[in-house]
Amino acid sequence: MSDLRQEILSKTRELFMRYGLKSITMDDIARQLGISKKTLYQVVDNKADLVHQLFEKHIEDEKEMMHKILSESHDAIDEILGIGRFVIQKLRELSPTVVYDLRKYYHESWAKMEALHQQFVYKVIKANLERGQKEGLYRTNLNPDIVAKLYVGKASIMVDENLFPLRDYNKELLFREFIFYHIHGVASPKGLTLFEQYIEEGRL
Structure with a gap:
């Protein structure tokens, strides 16, 4: 990725996170970057293309960070936390x-x-479930494919404003509750003991 593209995506992300997507114009982005709109349009076709590129990069960054977490984890419970x-x-x-x-x-x-995000999360969670079964931390009678898809579906529900309006539900607490719900559904007695130990250590 070119330095200019990187700079454009970085500044745009900052502006979008602060003000939302609709209120920020291509003029605003060019002005904040100190470049002409002509230069901006040499990198992106239009605002929709910019949004697409930005979230494509977001997913790639997320994948990179997730792979780091997976490689550094001690076991399946540590990984999911x-x-x-x-x-x-x-x-x-x-x-x-x-x-x-x-x-x-x-x-x-x-x-x-x-x-794309759901496909990636499905693969990560399915692999985690299979790892946990091999380590004796998850129930051997669960179906990793089905449970991973259930996980993806439930995770999507959490950002549903009709079901969980932001004014009534803190998203962090909601996701924390989801993790507890998930682990208690898949863990073996050995896994639950380790999970409780990790929670006491403040790993979530």
Whole structure:
């Protein structure tokens, strides 16, 4: 990725997170970067293309960070808690306005990005479930494929404003509750003991 493209995506992300997608124009972005609109349009076709590139990069960055978490984890429980910490951090950074604007004004980009994200999360969770079974930390009679898809589905529900409106539900607490719900559904007695130990140590 060129330095200019990197700079454009970085500044745009900052502006979008602060003000939302709809209110920021290409003029605003060019002005904040100190470049002409002509230069900006040499890198992106239009605002929709910019949004798409930005969230494509977001997913790539997320994958990179997730692989780091997986490689450094001691066991399946430690891994899922590491994922949990990462998601909570991202929820703190995410503006509800961005999600709303994406869904309403950039539905096609949102749908594509959401599909890619769900495929990646499914693979990560399925691998975690299989690892946990091998380590004796998860129930051997669960179906990793089905449970991973249930996980993805439930995670999607958490950003549903109709079911969990932001004014009534703190997203961090909601996701924390989801992790507890998930682990208690899949863990073996050995896994639950380790999970409780990790929680006492403040790993989530």
